[in-house]
Each structure stands twice: as C-alpha cells, then as structure tokens.
Amino acid sequence: MPDHLTIKSAQLASAKGPIEAADGGVRLRVAYMTGEYPRATDTFIQREVAALRALGHHVQTFSVRTPPASENVEAEILAGRKSTIYLLPPQGLIIAHLAQVFSSPGRYFAALALAWNICPPGIRAMARQVAYFAEAAMLVRLIRKHDLSHLHNHFADSSCSVAVIAAAMGEITYSFTIHGPTEFFEPKYWRIDEKVRRALFVNCISHFCRSQVMLFAPLDCWKKLRIVHCGVDPEAFEVKRHQGRGGRLLFVGRLAAIKGLPIILEVLARLEDVTLDIVGDGPDRQLLEEQARLLNISSRVRFLGYQSQQHIRGLFKQADVFVMSSFAEGVPVVLMEAMAAGIPVVAPRIAGIPELVRDGQSGLLVAPGDVNEMASAVDRLLRDAGLRNRFAIAARHDVERDFNIQTESRWLAEIVSSAIAGRSIGIRP
Incomplete structure (x- = not known):
C-alpha cells in the first residue's frame, strides 16, 4: 500500500494545486465537507470557513444533506446554505459513476474495494455504505468541476466515509478534523484507523482528542496528527x-x-x-x-x-x-x-x-x-x-x-500547504 503522505510530483505540479499569490503567500483551493451544513450547532465550522476565506483562500463547502429548516436561526446560515453544494438529493449520479468508470476504471474499482473493506457489519450498514460510494463519485465530479485541490472533512463518521472513498476514487488528497466524543464511541465501526492511514493529515481539536486517536491509529501515522483548536473571535x-x-x-x-x-x-x-x-x-x-x-x-x-x-x-x-x-x-x-x-x-x-x-x-x-x-x-x-x-x-x-479563530485558521492553512508540499510540520505552532 502506498504511503499516503507522499504526493506525486504530477499532483504538485497540477494547476489545481495551491496558487502562489502576488504577495508570495500560498492561496489554497479546498473542498470543505460535513454531513449537514450549515447548522445552528456548527458555528465553529462556519467561523473556520469564513476565516480561511478572509485569508484569501478559496473554500467551497459541501454537505451530504440539507439541515432541517429549524436550524435557520440567522442570515449567515441562510447565506451559507446558498453557497453550499449538497450531495442529496442526487443529481447526475449515473453520469458521475460512468465518467469515473471510463476515465479511471482502476481507481473506481479500488474505491469500491475500499468501501467494501471498511463497511461495518450488518445489512443496514451495507446499504448505507452503498450510498456513501454513490455519493463519493458525485463528490469527485464536483471537486473536479470546481477545480479544487484538496478535500477536508469535519468529523470522522459517515461524511468521512464518503470523503475517504472519494479520495481513493479521484486520487485526491484528503484530510479530516476529528472532534469527539461520539466518534470515539464506535471507532472500529467507523474504521478511524483506516481513515487516519489514508489521510494526508488529521486535525485533532485538543491534546485529549489526539490521545484518543492514538489509541486506534497505526503507530506510524501518529506523525499525521495535528492539534487545531476550534476558535472564536x-x-x-x-x-x-x-x-x-x-x-x-x-x-x-x-x-x-x-x-x-x-x-x-x-x-x-x-x-x-x-x-x-x-x-x-x-x-x-x-x-x-x-x-x-x-x-x-x-x-x-x-x-x-x-x-x-x-x-x-x-x-x-x-x-x-x-x-x-x-x-x-x-x-x-x-x-x-x-x-x-x-x-x-x-x-x-x-x-x-x-x-x-x-x-x-x-x-x-x-x-x-x-x-x-x-x-x-x-x-x-x-x-x-x-x-x-x-x-x-x-x-x-x-x-x-x-482559541482565537484567526490564529487557528492561519495554522490550519499552514498545515494544508505544508502537507500538500510534502514539508514536515509540528503538532502545534
């Protein structure tokens, strides 16, 4: 199995990669995803996205599902919904899969094998895994359409399953932020070990969170685990x-x-x-x-x-x-x-x-x-x-x-840029 920290030179040279700005800084083009977004209860993600955009980075938000209307408690959430791309209900599902099969059949069937290998036991879990695989092809197509260079997912559960399958199918680098506590209730069910192994890096929101990931992540992957605090202004x-x-x-x-x-x-x-x-x-x-x-x-x-x-x-x-x-x-x-x-x-x-x-x-x-x-x-x-x-x-x-969102977002951008460029970086700045 290839080392997923290694980025092929062709990927680094791609036009989809980080763009050097006139001021000498790096401007990222990142896909940001989670299961339901935006909600009244995920202001930490909304602030992170806004702070990255304020730094000049292009962040396109994706969500698997549309949150219920009861979450529409302010104008910022409504605006976030208008700019977020939703995978459900599916649009162009068959086209997305056919395009992937004909363009990269090897990666397509490797992603299918991955989906099977990380599928939890049970008929219902299998049905959900089929849905995750279907959504992954749509996500790959949309990431390419929007010319994005990296996929980052919040939480390590179902949306991260979509992300890891999409990364394998589209040969896209991906990472995720793990929060806890619910992900830690069923780490084997969500195959956090394999998700960490395939990720370019993993953001943990605290030292405690990082220690919990270290319990079930492979030892040689501990170096991928960074600490990025959620923050406020x-x-x-x-x-x-x-x-x-x-x-x-x-x-x-x-x-x-x-x-x-x-x-x-x-x-x-x-x-x-x-x-x-x-x-x-x-x-x-x-x-x-x-x-x-x-x-x-x-x-x-x-x-x-x-x-x-x-x-x-x-x-x-x-x-x-x-x-x-x-x-x-x-x-x-x-x-x-x-x-x-x-x-x-x-x-x-x-x-x-x-x-x-x-x-x-x-x-x-x-x-x-x-x-x-x-x-x-x-x-x-x-x-x-x-x-x-x-x-x-x-x-x-x-x-x-x-816990200042401005400081933490600059640190997050540095993590993404360094990881894509193959540079080593510490756990915390």
Missing part, C-alpha cells in the same frame, strides 16, 4: 463587568442525554432566587420540561430553543454564570464564547475541557454528574462578584491566546 464579545450577588445562569447546547441537563435542573432546585436560561433544542426537551415541573422550578427556567449568535451574545450580557454538565465533550466552543464574554463557567472535569478552563483560575471544574459539587461551585460564584471578575479577565486572556 474574541472581538465579537464584550467582557461583562460583574457587580453584587448574581442570580442568572445560562446553558447553551443540544437538549440530549449526553449533555446531562437533569444535573443542572437539580442544581437550580437547590438554589434560591436563581433563574436559568436554556438555549437549544433536541430530543430530551419534553422530558426536561417535565423534570422542571416536578422539581417545582418551571417558573425559574426558560426553554428558549435555538437562537441566533446575536441573541446569544445578548444573553451572555445578562448571565452571571455559564453552566455545563456534559458526560462527554470535545472542547465546547460555547465555553470559549462564554469565557470571551467574561462569563465565569462551571463545567465538568472531562475530555478536553481542562485544556480550556483552568480550574480555580479561569473557571471552576467539577466532577461529572456530582450535583452537590456543582451546586456548591455555582453558589460560590454567584455570591462573589470579585471572583467572577477575576475569572472573567483570566478567561478572556486564555481565549485570546489559545
């Missing part, structure tokens, strides 16, 4: 000045079991004269509303559904403490946003969160699932405005230094 957030006793909590996220929201509701039930705003939606909303009723706190909880980024920034200005109770996470972007806005955070001590929140210095970390410890931490912050202000200053500094 700190300048978009005004740092709050805290005064007096606080009484407003804020949660932003998906209303699903993995987020552990029943813990936060129990915490609220133990605190007097405290309210909670919950931004987001999901399968557990009705259950959570019922729990709030049973705890007799319904009058102190607002379920606000999905909201625009502008509205969320307004809620940051009103909040005294941001709360999170997840049982599994990557490095939550919403924590970065809260910290950039000067809102002290209480979050679980899991996964990559300690790489963002310095316990006792820029926020408070608690044992996951521990209602008593979380209630104590929240109460401590609400009582002490001075502590909230000290955390606000430290948190803002940390986000500006380590």
Whole structure:
C-alpha cells in the first residue's frame, strides 16, 4: 500500500494545486465537507470557513444533506446554505459513476474495494455504505468541476466515509478534523484507523482528542496528527463587568442525554432566587420540561430553543454564570464564547475541557454528574462578584491566546500547504 503522505510530483505540479499569490503567500483551493451544513450547532465550522476565506483562500463547502429548516436561526446560515453544494438529493449520479468508470476504471474499482473493506457489519450498514460510494463519485465530479485541490472533512463518521472513498476514487488528497466524543464511541465501526492511514493529515481539536486517536491509529501515522483548536473571535464579545450577588445562569447546547441537563435542573432546585436560561433544542426537551415541573422550578427556567449568535451574545450580557454538565465533550466552543464574554463557567472535569478552563483560575471544574459539587461551585460564584471578575479577565486572556479563530485558521492553512508540499510540520505552532 502506498504511503499516503507522499504526493506525486504530477499532483504538485497540477494547476489545481495551491496558487502562489502576488504577495508570495500560498492561496489554497479546498473542498470543505460535513454531513449537514450549515447548522445552528456548527458555528465553529462556519467561523473556520469564513476565516480561511478572509485569508484569501478559496473554500467551497459541501454537505451530504440539507439541515432541517429549524436550524435557520440567522442570515449567515441562510447565506451559507446558498453557497453550499449538497450531495442529496442526487443529481447526475449515473453520469458521475460512468465518467469515473471510463476515465479511471482502476481507481473506481479500488474505491469500491475500499468501501467494501471498511463497511461495518450488518445489512443496514451495507446499504448505507452503498450510498456513501454513490455519493463519493458525485463528490469527485464536483471537486473536479470546481477545480479544487484538496478535500477536508469535519468529523470522522459517515461524511468521512464518503470523503475517504472519494479520495481513493479521484486520487485526491484528503484530510479530516476529528472532534469527539461520539466518534470515539464506535471507532472500529467507523474504521478511524483506516481513515487516519489514508489521510494526508488529521486535525485533532485538543491534546485529549489526539490521545484518543492514538489509541486506534497505526503507530506510524501518529506523525499525521495535528492539534487545531476550534476558535472564536474574541472581538465579537464584550467582557461583562460583574457587580453584587448574581442570580442568572445560562446553558447553551443540544437538549440530549449526553449533555446531562437533569444535573443542572437539580442544581437550580437547590438554589434560591436563581433563574436559568436554556438555549437549544433536541430530543430530551419534553422530558426536561417535565423534570422542571416536578422539581417545582418551571417558573425559574426558560426553554428558549435555538437562537441566533446575536441573541446569544445578548444573553451572555445578562448571565452571571455559564453552566455545563456534559458526560462527554470535545472542547465546547460555547465555553470559549462564554469565557470571551467574561462569563465565569462551571463545567465538568472531562475530555478536553481542562485544556480550556483552568480550574480555580479561569473557571471552576467539577466532577461529572456530582450535583452537590456543582451546586456548591455555582453558589460560590454567584455570591462573589470579585471572583467572577477575576475569572472573567483570566478567561478572556486564555481565549485570546489559545482559541482565537484567526490564529487557528492561519495554522490550519499552514498545515494544508505544508502537507500538500510534502514539508514536515509540528503538532502545534
């Protein structure tokens, strides 16, 4: 099997490769893909795309499916949908496959063999793999049509299966960003080992994330694993000045079991004269509303559904403490946003969160699932405005230094350029 870090000289010389600009820099032409895009919950991808474009790179976004209309919470998402190319419903599917069979039959059948080899067990999984193979041919045709030089996918699950098959079929270099936690629940099912082996490089959003990939990636592929943080634009957030006793909590996220929201509701039930705003939606909303009723706190909880980024920034200005109770996470972007806005955070001590929140210095970390410890931490912050202000200053500094989308996007562009040119590069800048 060829070394997938090696780029053929013909590919490097191709007109589709990186273009040297008049200022001496390199301008990339990249395909960006994920399963559903853009959504209210993937602002980190939207910001990354916007930042790369602001640097002068050409980024064409692709998505397997169109997100539901409920995700249309702001103008930026609607604009992103207009410029994104969707693989479903399929258009020109037969033409795409016939073109690939006749132009490169060897690669076509090699990609078919790859799709078979990485297919999870079961009839349903096989049916999905057939769909991924069908979509891959369409993606190859579209990448060539738009004269793109590299394919980058966000998340290591189904859309990455389409990407790795397309890369083999079209002899295209590809890479992906792995976030966790869900990809790590079934790494063998999604054949992350083979996806890493075939990738030009793999971006991991934290040291913790990188360590999880190292568990099942081949040892000789560890050198491909880079750390690229998701990021925010700190300048978009005004740092709050805290005064007096606080009484407003804020949660932003998906209303699903993995987020552990029943813990936060129990915490609220133990605190007097405290309210909670919950931004987001999901399968557990009705259950959570019922729990709030049973705890007799319904009058102190607002379920606000999905909201625009502008509205969320307004809620940051009103909040005294941001709360999170997840049982599994990557490095939550919403924590970065809260910290950039000067809102002290209480979050679980899991996964990559300690790489963002310095316990006792820029926020408070608690044992996951521990209602008593979380209630104590929240109460401590609400009582002490001075502590909230000290955390606000430290948190803002940390986000500006380590989780700034502008810095991270320049690092990402350097990774892509270096990988395509065959140059070695470090794990972090």
